[in-house]
Amino acid sequence: MKNEKHHPLVRTIYLYLFALVGLALLTIGAVRFVDMGLKAFVFTKAEELQRLYEAMPPLMP
Secondary structure: OOOOOOOHHHHHHHHHHHHHHHHHHHHHHHHHHHHHHHHHHOOOOOOHHHHHHHHOOOOOO
């Protein structure tokens, strides 16, 4: 059998790094989901002006 060395520090750093990345992605997704829900049900007129400008045809010079 081979005598393998274990690297607990590397494993711990790897675990915490990817846990932090996962929590960041989860937090960003949750914030965007709440923002979408608030815009749809609470602040329904918040983007009305932006939608109006997107619906207008481009102006000719």
